[in-house]
Amino acid sequence: MATPRRRYWAFAYLIAAAVWLTQLHRLYQPSPEDAALLARGQAVALEDAEVRAADSAHVRRVNPEWDLMRRMYLALSFADLALSDVAHRDAHIETLDLVVDDLLAATRDDDPYRFLLPYALTAPWLGGGRSLFLDGEVALVLAARLLVGPRPDLEAPLRRRIDAVVHAMEASPSLSGESYPDEAWTFCNTTALGALRLDDARTGGDHRQLADRWIAHAKAHLVEARTGLLVSRYRYDGTVMEGPEGSSVFMAAHNLLLWDRPFAEEQYARARTLLTFEVLGFGLAREWPLGGSADVDSGPVVPLLGASPGASGMALLGARAFGDDRTAQGLLRSVRFTGAPERRGDGETLRAAGPMGNAVVLHALTQGPLWALAAGRGR
């Protein structure tokens, strides 16, 4: 039986825990200035070629895919900012061009292995030897840049990537290009569809039929029965390899907004229900709806909760894209809690999030205008 003295102390710690843990989230309230601060922090880093190279080397040590994905998210962010922040439009385009030029230089030799994990070397390509991961993301970046404003030197590279995307998807039995040999991803294929939509919006082209066929195929073959969510990874012939993942499904829903809003909204709603949750005011997202083990996409998984930084970052993108403010606020509190934000001058960097995390969060905070422009102009 507890002595009175022990009861006093237990009561004291109970009160302390209740007070601190229930109020802690209030110290991490998102601010409307967050996007501008983070954008400034990223712009300053991008202005320095040495920092750009160091950040690139840094993310490559974790995952070479991130070296491409980070550039894509940064490009989309500054394209969105160029459209929304008219007062600083020229500065945002200047930063965007730094990202675009760096990307063109890094992809000039068309070597897909530069951005792929080493297992890409262990199997033969079935669809012509090009990676839709590379073609789709480069096409999206170039299409975004050209939607913001003219740059004639990008027309030919974009046309080449768009043709490669269309050819890869049309030639595939699953209407999906390979990202890795005999391995397609919903993330990459919906990103490629996003590039087509952005390109259509500017050129008047029409890839609606291809997009509709891909979505019909996805609804029939790539939606997991148990969860109703799009799977993440499948073979060239469409055989499912891996079920839904938080680091894929939120991005896929975001991309599908450009072609099929009801389907995209349904995917987001299901993903939010199955993957996101809140603890003491902090929003988190799981990588897997039904459990799994940490991998390079998820990042470290929080024990007991099953939350991962990869899924949480993408959930933030989804929440922002679908106007789910409550979920976005909770996730942003977690970003500020775990990201260790550091102010430098008029910019901010999330020191613990690394270059990739900063790019994803910035895109989540800035996304909107580009998609709205493309969806509004599309057929």
Added chain:
Amino acid sequence: MRYRAWLPPAAVWGAYGVACALGLGGAADVLVGGQAEPVAAAGGLLLLTLRLLSIAVAPILALGALLGYAFAHAPWRKRPTGDD
């Protein structure tokens, strides 16, 4: 251990946790490090975990110690505990 012995370290760690929570930088930023990438390096992940624990747990220890001290000396207490 008598509470007076661990009240000071709890208070210091708690103050550090509160400083981290308030984003007062300094020690917190030094701990996290300029290029800390939780996914990339086990060291970065460990430091980040320590920082988060400092924010989430240390203030509870400090506040609990202060409250416990206050309770121990509250005028409504009938029996001395022998702690003081």
